[in-house]
Each structure stands twice: as structure tokens, then as C-alpha cells.
Amino acid sequence: MSSWLLEGSGDWLDDRALSHGMGVFETLLVVEGSIVDAPSHRQRMEDGCERMGLRCPDWRVVAEAIQQHSAEFEDGMLRGRVMRSAGEGGLASDHGENEKTVLTLVPWTEGPRRLKVATAPWARDERSPLAGVKCTSYAENLMALRMAAGQGDLDELLFANSKGDWCEGTTSNGFAVIGGELVTPSLDSGCLPGTMRSKVLRWASELGIPCRERRIPMQELGEASEIFLTSAIRGVVPVVEFDQKPWPEGEVCRGLQGRWRRLVGLDRS
Template identity: 40%
Template sequence: MILWVDGSIRDPAEPVVRATDHGLTVGDGVFEACELLNGRPFALTRHLERLERSAEGLGLPAPDRDEVRKAVDAVAAAWGDELARVRILWTAGEGPLGTDAAWGPGTLVVAATAVGVPRAVRVSVVPWVRNERSAIAGLKTTSYAENVRALAWAKAHGAAEAIFANTRGELCEGTGTNIFLERDGVLLTPPLTSGCLAGVTRAVVIEWAREDGIEVREDALDLAELDGAAHVGLTSSTKGMVPVVAVDGRPIEPGPLTGRVSEVYARRHVLERDP
């Protein structure tokens, strides 16, 4: 791991966060994770814009964007060219041990770790739902215990990713992915009103797929449509677009549109580093 805190690269074993930091005590913080490819972050501007939207949604002041960029550059330079994930963490800073507002100032932590090559994924639908009316719906917050629990459940059932419905019984998202279905030559994905995160890769895939002549629609999808889907794909910052090869143990084949978009994404994201 390469770790940046408070203006400089630090030893990953060094204690750097206070016990009263609200990001630690109550999950009052936001984060982003972007791919580090050949020493450069992909779509960093979009990630920083979402970080700021998430901070605003939690009532936090936005971090200084120039400082975040400098921190990411320092971590990337120290990391090198190996494929990695850069994680940008911004918390409310020090605060009470309860849920009253933090005192601040905010805490900024940027770190890089290695990631594996993207692979096809088996998924499982978990018995819990996303609340599309939640105060943090659509925000990328550090309150991730729900995702940790869901992913552990999915792995216990032979899958590598968990899929949520929302309270209306609509298909929503994975713990760290957005989901796409292929139907009649069209790529379908749940709209943001489903409660899903506005994924950076989701947005880039939609744009690049349409530019390549593929029809993409954001439609409310009943969860049952996943059970009958012939082809499914997932998107995330460290996966790009990958096919789903099993849903709740039911094997499915990688779809032609998923494969085509995956190729487009793999080619363009090397050339267009900040689309």
C-alpha cells in the first residue's frame, strides 16, 4: 500500500486517524475509488465531482480539489505502473462519539493498493433491499456495513458479488457495481431513481456504448427480470464492464453487447484518461 495523509506519503503502519474521527465512529464520510493504470488515474475529474456531491449530500464541506489531485498524483508517482486502485477518503473529522455533527476540520486520506485483472462474475441476489428513499441513497459514503454483510452472504452462496433489489421490488445494484441486462439488442440498466449509485463507469459505458451505435436505456426493471435474463453485465471502476456467468447458481452465457462494450471500454479508457 502507498498511503498519503496530511500532506505527505506515510508509512502504512503508522497511526494516522484519531479515535474520535467521525468517519470511524459513525461512518460520517465519503470516498471514491478509481483505477490507476500505467501510473495515471482514470476519470479522476468525474470521481472528484461525485465525491463532492456525496459530501454535499452528507452535509460535509467539500475537500479542496487541488489538494486531492496533488495527493493522488503523489500516490500514483510513488506506486508506479502496476495496475492499482486509488481510494480517496474524506471524513467529517473529529467529533462526538454520538451522532451530533462533527467539529472538523475534515480528514483526507489517499491510498493505493493492487487489484487483479477483471474477470467474469457469479452473482447472487441477497435477502435485503436498498432503500431508494434513504437519506444516503445514491451517495458513496463510508457507511458500508450493509455492503460488507451482503457480499459475505453472496460469497457464502458461491458468488463473487451481491445484487440488491429496492423496496419496490425493482432491480437496483451490486455492493460495488452497477448492473446491465441485455434484451432484444438493447442494454438496459436501472435508473438512478432506483436508489443505485451513479457509477462513474456506468456513465462512461452508457456514453461510449451509444457512441458505438448500441442502444442503452435506463428503465425500471422488476427483480424477476434478472431471473429470466439471458445476458447480464456489471460495471465498476476496477472492472470496466464484465459479464455475469451465473445468477443464483443458474449459468448464463456472456452476452454479445456486454462483450462489445467491454472491448470498447478496454480500448478507449487507455487512450482517454479523463473523459
């Protein structure tokens, strides 16, 4: 992994991103030096910084740095991460001092093409001030991934919110086909407003696939004919096992997965 400090200086010992998890980040798919869906990532980082009281980095500087440093890699596809810290300051500081913007790049590696998942034993709090923010306070997600790995060959856990409605995956948004309709948890479920989630909603509309955002009780999710997860890095990936039960890989997911793979150059057909 290679990293670059784009803004700020000094050590991290007193930075609130390290000591208190006060920061936001974006995970990016970079193809031939360009960020896939850059406007959506920029807007989400701006929204997250505003929610957390941080100054948003200059996205032009970020894009230029990514283009410059991508040339140092042989791989045409990279996984990028842009993090904005709250800097140094007291617990109640509005704006910190010496806020930092950090870029990291690594070669992109394709994850599993099919997913095995289970229901998480704890819930997301849709009333949290961090609901929908891609925050550096990420320990809960890492603990969920560790728990999934500890349960055999699971890839992710699926979270309900405090109302018992499906919220999201550990590192993903989710979609399901229920009663012939493609559905995804609405943003008031507490889920992250994923950039790939937005693409799938737009593609479904363009393809004439009945689709809407709505409340999805976990019990109803168990009646779905298809379930798939989405993220900026992995695209569209079908769930083939849910709570130890085999799940069918369906045509809706296959069509959307193919569209994503063509978009990023993985399939040329």
C-alpha cells in the same frame, strides 16, 4: 497498501468517520499516475459531501498527491481510494473539527473476468438519505460480499430495492439486455451513480446500441439475454451465473468490455 493524510491531523478515535460512518469516499483506477475519468469522480465526491454536509477536499491536491505517490510503485496501474471524514464533533454537528482527507494506493489486480451472482436476501432502501452516496458506512456491502463468499464461489449479490426493482450489485452497477435493448436501473432505484455506468451509457449511444435507464423488476431481470456489471476498478464484466442458473455471455457485453480494456491499456489491439 500505502496511505497518506492529505488534510487534517491527530488520531481517529473521535473522528465521526470511525465512530459513526460519517464520511464519503471514491475508489479510483490510476493509470501511469493519472486518475481514469477524474472529472466524474470529483463531481460525485462533491455531490456526496454536499449531501452529507461535509466540506469537499481540494481535488487538485488529491490529483497532485496521486501523481506524486504513484511514482513510488513499480506497477503502472493502481487502485486508489480517497476518503473524506466528518471530523470530530457531536452527533448533530453540521461541520466537524479537524476533518480529514486520506489517500491510499495499492497495485491494481484484475478480478474475475466472469461473474457468478445471486439475489441478495435483503433490499436496498431507495428512500434512504444515503441512497446514491458512496458513504463510508459500508458494512452492509461487506456483509453481502461475505455472504456471497459463504455460498460457494459467488462473486457478488444483486440487490432489489423496496419496490422489488433491480437496484445494483454489491460493489457495482448493472446492465442487462432485455428484448434486444440494453437497460440499466434508473437512479431513482437507489443505485450509486457509477462513473463506469455513465461511460457505458455514453458508449452505447456512440455505438448505436439501443439503451435506456428504466425500472427493471427482478422478475424481468431473469428474462435477460445478457447481464453484466460495471465498476471503475473492474470495468465491464459479464455475469455467467445468476441464482444458480448459467447465463450466456453476449456480444453487447464483449464489445463494451473490449472498449474499456483498450481505454486503460489492457488490450492494445
